[in-house]
Amino acid sequence: MVNSSPILSVSDLNVFYGSFRALKDISMDIRERKVTALIGPSGCGKSTLLRCFNRMNDLIPGARIEGSIQYRNEDLHAEDVDATEIRAQIGMVFQRPNPFPKSIFDNVAFGLRINGYRGDYAEAVERSLRQAALWDEVKDRLKDSALALSGGQQQRLCIARALAVEPEVILMDEPASALDPIATLAIEDLMRELSYDYTIIVVTHNMQQAARASDDTVFLMMGDDRAGYLVEQGATEQVFTNPKEERTEAYITGRFG
Amino acid sequence: MKAPETRFNPRLEQRHRIGSLFYGLFVISISIGIIGLLVLIVQVLVRGLPWLSWGFISSYPAPDPSEAGLLAALAGTIWLMGLTAAFTVPVGLGAAIYLEEYAEENLFTKFVEVNISNLAGVPSIIYGLLGLALFVSWLSMGRSLLAGALTLSLLVMPIVIMASREAIRAVPDSHRQAAYALGATQWEVVKGVVLPSAFPGILTGTILAMSRAIGEAAPVIAISALVFLTFVPSDPFDRFTVLPIQIFNWVSRPQDDFRGIAAAGIIVLLIILLSMNSIAIYLRNRYQTRSED
Numbered sequence: 001m002v003n004s005s006p007i008l009s010v011s012d013l014n015v016f017y018g019s020f021r022a023l024k025d026i027s028m029d030i031r032e033r034k035v036t037a038l039i040g041p042s043g044c045g046k047s048t049l050l051r052c053f054n055r056m057n058d059l060i061p062g063a064r065i066e067g068s069i070q071y072r073n074e075d076l077h078a079e080d081v082d083a084t085e086i087r088a089q090i091g092m093v094f095q096r097p098n099p100f101p102k103s104i105f106d107n108v109a110f111g112l113r114i115n116g117y118r119g120d121y122a123e124a125v126e127r128s129l130r131q132a133a134l135w136d137e138v139k140d141r142l143k144d145s146a147l148a149l150s151g152g153q154q155q156r157l158c159i160a161r162a163l164a165v166e167p168e169v170i171l172m173d174e175p176a177s178a179l180d181p182i183a184t185l186a187i188e189d190l191m192r193e194l195s196y197d198y199t200i201i202v203v204t205h206n207m208q209q210a211a212r213a214s215d216d217t218v219f220l221m222m223g224d225d226r227a228g229y230l231v232e233q234g235a236t237e238q239v240f241t242n243p244k245e246e247r248t249e250a251y252i253t254g255r256f257g
Numbered sequence: 258m259k260a261p262e263t264r265f266n267p268r269l270e271q272r273h274r275i276g277s278l279f280y281g282l283f284v285i286s287i288s289i290g291i292i293g294l295l296v297l298i299v300q301v302l303v304r305g306l307p308w309l310s311w312g313f314i315s316s317y318p319a320p321d322p323s324e325a326g327l328l329a330a331l332a333g334t335i336w337l338m339g340l341t342a343a344f345t346v347p348v349g350l351g352a353a354i355y356l357e358e359y360a361e362e363n364l365f366t367k368f369v370e371v372n373i374s375n376l377a378g379v380p381s382i383i384y385g386l387l388g389l390a391l392f393v394s395w396l397s398m399g400r401s402l403l404a405g406a407l408t409l410s411l412l413v414m415p416i417v418i419m420a421s422r423e424a425i426r427a428v429p430d431s432h433r434q435a436a437y438a439l440g441a442t443q444w445e446v447v448k449g450v451v452l453p454s455a456f457p458g459i460l461t462g463t464i465l466a467m468s469r470a471i472g473e474a475a476p477v478i479a480i481s482a483l484v485f486l487t488f489v490p491s492d493p494f495d496r497f498t499v500l501p502i503q504i505f506n507w508v509s510r511p512q513d514d515f516r517g518i519a520a521a522g523i524i525v526l527l528i529i530l531l532s533m534n535s536i537a538i539y540l541r542n543r544y545q546t547r548s549e550d
Binding site for chain 2: 054059061084085086087088091092094096098099100101102110111112114115158162163165243
């Protein structure tokens with residue numbers, strides 16, 4: 001799976017919530033400018049793993065990690081690393097569209113403002129909205145409330161909002177699970193499009209989505225101690241057509257999970 | 258329809274009768290409230306309207322009811338409200354933000370929360386006496402507007418804190434998460450996302466707290482006790498009187514005409530109160546529709 005040096009490299013990662021171990025001994029690499037899908041049954045820790053990459057778990061009281069995640073050969077959880085800075089470089093799109101109750105423009109401009117963007121705001125907002133394939137639908141009503149948009153449009157707005165701060169990596173936590181099939185396809189096309197410029201890690205419950213839209217697939221399961229562990233990782237085509245593990249095949253073909 | 262022999266005895270007629278009985282009781286309950294309020298308002302309007310004039314609003318108190326006015330009390334009330342709001346809003350909102358956004362859930366914060374809820378139920382005269390001892394005597398502010406405003410601030414602070422916390426808690430966590438994920442610091446999340454969403458609720462709570470303060474007589478009597486003032490306060494260290502005290506004084510005079518101008522004073526107080534509440538409702542609706550459509 002490694003053909004250039006990975007942008008993110010996880011080694012022996014363990015995540016605890018209080019005394020509960022949510023993830024056990026995870027080691028994996030993320031390739032740059034590829035779409036990596038995290039799949040697995042509910043409760044296996046996919047979202048927990050995703051939230052380690054931009055240190056959103058820091059916000060949960062009692063959460064702590066062991067092991068390391070290297071981002072461009074720098075330990076993400078090192079003491080001198082500021083989570084705030086990391087989150088501007090590793091953006092996130094959530095399961096449910098969560099635009100701010102502000103105008104479309106202000107949603108995209110929020111990250112520009114807090115991160116002290118020095119260029120032209122209107123131009124940056126337009127660029128982000130174009131990248132998120134939303135510009136043509138909203139260009140005449142940038143001052144309208146973002147909440148007036150449809151669910152699929154809201155989610156693309158959230159993607160534009162994340163893109164505006166020019167991250168390298170975008171984490172997506174089941175970005176289409178709250179959307180209808182057409183809006184879902186739009187998001188998948190967008191993921192493909194974006195992977196030319198960005199590294200994308202996407203959690204999904206949808207096997208077809210993982211197969212269609214990702215380059216690499218990581219399959220997690222929940223052990224008897226309820227801690228998530230990594231079963232298999234590899235190129236999506238290989239994982240889906242010729243899995244090494246029987247459990248992977250069983251899950252992908254819908255025999256459990 | 259004749260009921261067949263079954264294992265049920267529905268007693269439909271009796272159950273519907275009980276239903277109607279309770280419906281009737283509830284209608285009587287609401288009627289008592291509405292009728293009481295109507296009688297009060299009609300009585301005040303009948304007695305007070307003939308006395309209500311520009312002269313009444315723009316004159317100082319006088320021994321002759323036909324020349325007396327409530328200018329000093331009206332000015333005192335406006336001054337007092339302005340100062341009270343200036344003290345209460347920053348401190349109350351700050352406390353609410355701390356409790357909701359920063360404080361960890363532990364025994365200490367639980368203790369603080371219980372205390373704030375209890376303080377909202379303390380009789381206002383107790384606050385008056387506290388203000389008298391603390392601000393008037395100990396901090397030597399004298400019987401000034403400043404001492405009165407600080408006392409009223411203490412009185413309505415719990416209301417502002419609780420309303421603000423309610424509004425802050427209603428902001429979806431997903432909005433905070435979205436802001437954090439863009440690289441916002443905690444203060445940027447609070448300032449950029451939480452406060453704008455919570456603003457209508459905070460505003461409503463503040464205005465309602467102010468309309469509570471505006472009608473309070475007891476604590477202000479403890480602080481000021483002045484009813485015959487022939488000047489408009491010009492700075493926070495001046496002595497003052499307020500509408501409820503002025504009205505209370507007029508009502509207790511023996512001459513019947515004073516009760517007439519007391520009623521006129523009540524009308525003025527009611528107008529101020531109702532306008533404040535209407536503004537609160539208007540602002541709440543306006544911002545809510547804006548953030549939901």
